[in-house]
Amino acid sequence: MALPFRDINVQTASDSYIFSSPSSPNAPALSIDRPTGDIRLNDAALLAGKRVTRVTSIAGILGMIQLRLDKYIIVITKAKPVGRLRGQMVYKIVATELLPLRERQVHDPDEDRFLALLRNFIKSGPMYFSYAVDLTNSFQRQAEHDNSVPLWKRADDRFFWNRFIQSDLINFRNLGSRGQPAPQPGIDPYILPVIFGMLEIHPTTFKGTPLTLALITRRSRHRAGTRYFTRGLDDQGHAANYNETEQILVLNDSAAGLGGGFAGSSSGPGGLQRGGAAGKEMQILSYVQTRGSVPAYWAEVNMLKYTPKLQVRAIEAALPAARAHFEEQIRIYGDNYLVNLVNQKGREMRIKQAYEQVVDMLVSSPQEHAQADRRTEEKFRTIEKGGGGPARSPFDRLHYIYFDFHAETKGLQMHRAQLLIDRMRDALVAQQYFRAAEAPGSRIDGRLEVRSLQTSVVRSNCMDCLDRTNVVQSMLARWTLDRMLIDLGLLPRGSRFADEDDAFELLFRNMWADNADVVSKAYSGTGAMKTDLTRLGKRTKGGALQDGNVALTRYWKNNFLDGPRQDAFDLFLGAYQVPAGGIGSAFIFADRRPVWIQSVPYIAAFGFFFVLVALYTPRLPDAAVWPLRLFTIFWAAVALWGVHFILSNGMLYVNWPKLNPRPWATEGYHETINRVRKDRILGPLVARHERGLSTARYINAEEGKKRIE
Template identity: 60%
Template sequence: MSLQPFRDVNVHASTSHYAFTSPSTPNAPTLVIDRPSGDIRLNDGSLLGAKRVSSIAGILGIIKLKLDKYVIVITKAQPMGRLQGHMVYRVVATEFLPLRERSLHDPNEDKLLTLLKQFVRNGPMYFSYSIDITNTFQRQAESDLSRPLWQRADDRFFWNRFIQTDLIDFRTGSGRGGQQPGADPYILPVMFGMLRIAATKIGSAPFTFALLTRRSRYRGGTRYFSRGMDEQGHVSNYNETEQVVILNDHTGGPGGFMGGSGMQSGKSGGLAGNELQIMSYVQTRGSVPVYWAEVNTLKYIPKLQIRGVDTAVEAARRHFDEQITLYGENYLVNLVNQKGREERVKKAYEQMVRTLISSPSETSESDRFSNEKTTSISTREQHQRMDRLHYIYFDFHNETKGLKWHRAQLLLDQLSEGLMKGSYFRGLEMPGDSTGALEVRSQQTAVVRTNCMDCLDRTNVVQSMLGRWILTRQLIDAGILQPGQSCSDDPVFEDLFRNMWADNADVVSNSYSGTGALKTDFTRTGNRTRAGMVQDFRNSATRYVKNNFLDGPRQDAFDLFLGAYLPPTSVVGSSVYADSRPVLIQSIPYVLAASLFIIILSLFTRRAPDSAVWPIRLFIGLCFAIAAWSLQFIIAHGMLYVNWPKLRTPPFAVEGYQEALTRAHKDMIVGPLITAASSREKKTRHSSITRMGYMEEGKKRIE
């Protein structure tokens, strides 16, 4: 029985089922998904009455919306390169196969399906048929290679785990029947994040250099709608980044998923006598582990909310307990500003660390530029598990202002001892071992967990700096570099290194904030440039627009795909995306736009010589007054105009919206009109819902 997913899968469709077969493995059972029930079964023989639809790269998963289930299949995959001889692919195109032959249309169903398709299309997702890319090489070396690939996957980074639930439940026999190992090759784990693989060299020494960033499926979401930590200890925007060097990598060229049985293992032949050697280093990033949020109000700087640290201690303990179990010693690098609005987040983080560790010892360093250049909180003697936390604050803003970004290297003085003790992973693939198991020569026993407010821009600058430092040490240990040399001495490799880390910054930032990262000119070139500052301004402006007006539906897509929101089965009621605000409030942005249009038109339109001046001036003045009032109203009641998530609206958004609506009702100009219109709308909506209920009952009887 194959332990790895099938590389070639054919889809056969009929009115009663979808059937999935592997032409290169004719003895394997056929996976059948019955229509429209969605029941799954295995069939040993070929099914009659089904026609072959297409060849696919794999099954991404099965998702249930309000009216129907959809099988999401990967129709196109792009080879990205090989890791340890195993080809890795990126998901390029997918297709949603409905279980109902004739789909029932519903405004909610259509909207959710559109959101999902756009989310899957834009999401950078990667997979391999033969290597577990959800796990670091160190964790892979400790895993049981006799288990199917999906069972070895790291649950945090098994991005499609929720939509694989139906297949996994069928495989494990949850609640009905026994184990179904024949389903293993149809379950394909997918990673969300960034992956780059490049063949390079320093001097005359060739090697493969790779960078992988895995985004956690827990507390996934967008910038202002997913902050801080939940009660289970999962933090927002958590990413694990692994930097990999592979020596003696004699793998072959790219291969597609249509490889025959000889390629089913995914391995390419290596040269005997030169064992393949892998060195990797892992870093993590994640939101500050306290209960906090930033509330959009249409102002450029959102309103910051932080709950008491005491309420989050147990959740933070769960978070760090997992981090210590997985990575060992944790060096917590905090890069938020020590002044202004970010100061509250800094103090909350430090209070949390003091609460968790026993006998905290604190040291600070200052200079003429900063009263607190660095702060360290740790314990001299470890008495309990949480004493393996070591907090380091670095005043990134003050140390690097004036384009002096090279001063970020000062952080290395605080971390060098921990980096040396924590070491890195090094493993050898022994010749003749067909499983590809690694013989461990050294292990990484500590991790640097870096954060700024968003865990995006400043974080990536520091992580790339640490990556360069550890890479130099690895290459010196391997004999490629001599003591005193640096990997950055080779200009060709340095350009590759910088651009790979800058790509990493952009991918992580895009999935969270909707734009590329800031400060990537420094990561790409080593210098902070004026052009880079202009690009950062454009990205900041784009982030403002997206975070306030476009991220609500994007957050809904995260919640749908990851299973944080389960659509109800009832179709009674209007669309969840119908605008429930009073019509007068909805109309004010249009009034503003119309007023500005008239003003601009009048300023740039030539006036007839014999026309009266004062009526036009009065009319323009009136438009100015209307535009000023409309703008003032929108700013004063900004929460009414933010595009909030509709499926799982955050509690702070619900409260803020109601407060803003209450203030709007008290407005001297439009308040009475809003109140009267709202009363009429409630009566109309109640009548409409009643009629829809009768229609739904009739539809069910017809079906």
């Protein structure tokens, strides 16, 4: 089978980069010409005499990307082992290097900014890969695949995070080049799929029985981005902040520990190890859940207010996208149990109503049922296909369940979230989970003997698909893990693992709390809220204070730091493609607001500074009082005016994405700048000194080719 090379040497020559595997001397070498970027496969022996200036050992090729002036090869220079699944090592990307095809002589601020975006994004993004295990697919999907197919071809397109930057290698593999116009399967071992998200593997014991507990969260590369700049669905039906989380339990894993460098230890063809520990069959049990933004067209518009302005477009307009989204979900997972956790009152009510309208329009003869209690008028609301009988539409496999999470858990009574699990018990029992075995001496291709399949999935969401969502997902995972351990005979029927093994319980809690933090940080820029419940099993005052700190940090980052983060997502994933050869306007990232608009924060800061100077400067005994008072009052008034102006015109001070402008940002910006022109103080100055304002700040990005793969 064509697995990725575990060891690659890069030879840097004046006219090319040459990639080869020392452990596979008969395999063709990959040559990328400089500066054209043309890709070739050559006999490694024929390239041996080439003069090289540097030889480097790398863990793999992350991809290639075209920026404004040059194309770069992104290579993984350092990878950290994080654990083994089925005896195969999994790695986290620690360090990368960008290899330019040209020796750049010109200093270009846009090129430098693009490079900085990429480096910071890769450095901060948790990305994982394996040379032998398909991390993009759940174990259930892996069991359906032909293991003789190259690893990258088996990858789930949604979670193949570096798919866009691998497109040059993939296109060469499928079509060849001018010199080699035919498919080139020899390049398969150089194509390495990577996932973005959370991955933890813990070899442990439960009541003395060795096993491995793992958690993988795969973030979709479609409609990926930051909290307030990426909401709802796109036109293709991809949901914002969409993640698939798989909880895995492995019994009798033969090599669950760490070890080895890039490759780890290996045995057998392709480094695969087969069979369980001490001659016992290896058993793999996994449970999959998904989360994703409410499937409608909606946005939250930053204006420096703590609560952004909510916009929801007509449901009829979003229906084709919602249909595409759920067609894919049903095709992949079967029945979908849609658990909606947003508030039923206040600003979130419109999102709840939008979701329910979407389901009503998709399901045949929808039948709604509401359940109330003393705490809330609507503790549960369900929408199902009405009329009984067989399904008349594929969307009759949607089962909507609304749970008023905040109302039910008010007053730190988080245990009441268990009501949702009780409500879904029959569905969870019918849902099952994936279970398979691999006996000692099984076929070398590593196929699993499937014993049960997961027949449906729970898709959870709150507004952000972060805090409430993770609490509920961890509860569903706990319920299913109890069931797995009972079915394995490790737990008495009717018992819970939390009551049987304290160390295992602590491991489970921390693993899911880590998952909450990683998913939250990728989307909102901070760790998750309510992790005290996940880690400690109860809501605490300390946890509530920590949530307050998280809320303030999110406010700051989402308003003032998320623009570049969103640009980095769009650049890496191909939602924005830089025009080659420096075509298009320069200074894409330049601040094109009028100078006086830019100066207001500095004026306000100077005002506060002079007030502090006036208050804390020692005064001579015989000095006049009123001049100092007037000085203080004047600068206090200037500072307060500056703060008032910024808060009143917040659209002008949010750090917006510059590569793919948001339509609501463009509209709101123009409305605000028109209002500022009428301002009695700044209006005449803005009108007089306006420089390249209007659409220039946003439309320059349109000169580049933008598309979402």
